[in-house]
Amino acid sequence: MDNGDTRSDAELLSLSIEGDESAFFLLYERLKHNLFRYAYYMTGSKSTAEEITQDVFMTLLSKAGKYHEPQGDVAGFAFGIVKNLVRRIRRCENGFESLSAEESAVSPNLMADIDPVDAQLVRNELADQVQMAVASLPIHYREAVVLCDLCELSYSEAAARLRCSIGTVRSRLNRAHNVLARKLKPLQKTRTVGLREGCLI
Structure with a gap:
């Protein structure tokens, strides 16, 4: 803090x-x-x-x-x-x-005070499936998901980090969400966490 x-x-x-x-x-x-x-x-x-x-x-x-x-x-x-x-x-x-x-347990020295959404993602019983789904994404899509959905950067901030346009970030994120929707569909009824609108993890 x-x-x-x-x-x-x-x-x-x-x-x-x-x-x-x-x-x-x-x-x-x-x-x-x-x-x-x-x-x-x-x-x-x-x-x-x-x-x-x-x-x-x-x-x-x-x-x-x-x-x-x-x-x-x-x-x-x-x-x-x-x-x-x-x-x-x-x-x-x-x-x-x-x-x-x-x-998969959260390390206290690095994850202390982490916001509840990300802590729960790592701790809960769906963590393995979520991690595998994200890991299976092509690297460009995965970066967009990690920065925008998990790190909660704005599109402009993510674009600056990735050295691409905001439109490219939006496109990669949309395609990544479509892929994750298919992979995580069986878990949707039981999932207990959510990020920004449109994010399925």
């Missing part, structure tokens, strides 16, 4: 580089959830997502000199790092370990 702190992410990053631990902790709290969600749903592994999330912040500090505010926000800069780390892992591994019942 930021406790009403009005400093920008760019200010917090600058202070973090100077050794301000409280600024770094606040920046971490602001960004960690969406970075974790992206890594989790793109890899299918909670432990891998945790490692990636930690690596993002270490890389963020080491590469902070390359960040220039006019080029975009810190969250977007961090997303570029997490996307590259996920891509690197995908190149090195043929696949990711499926979520076991034990692994």
Whole structure:
């Protein structure tokens, strides 16, 4: 929680580089959830997502000199790092370990204070089916679902992260929802969670 702190992410990053631990902790709290969600749903592994999330912040500090505010926000800069780390892992591994019942439990250090929708998605009995359905999507569709439905970014924010047009994001999201509708149709009568209108997960 930021406790009403009005400093920008760019200010917090600058202070973090100077050794301000409280600024770094606040920046971490602001960004960690969406970075974790992206890594989790793109890899299918909670432990891998945790490692990636930690690596993002270490890389963020080491590469902070390359960040220039006019080029975009810190969250977007961090997303570029997490996307590259996920891509690197995908190149090195043929696949990711499926979520076991034990692994699907939410890690308290990364998921504390996470909003109820995403916590329930990971915890409830439908989590395995949902994760597999999302993981089965082509990567471009999966990214749109993760950013817009799970991280709840706006279309314009998602477009900036993915470096494509808003129309492209909308199109990918619509096609992804159509695919998920078919895959998750048997679960619709029992599902207990929902996100934005049109999202079936």
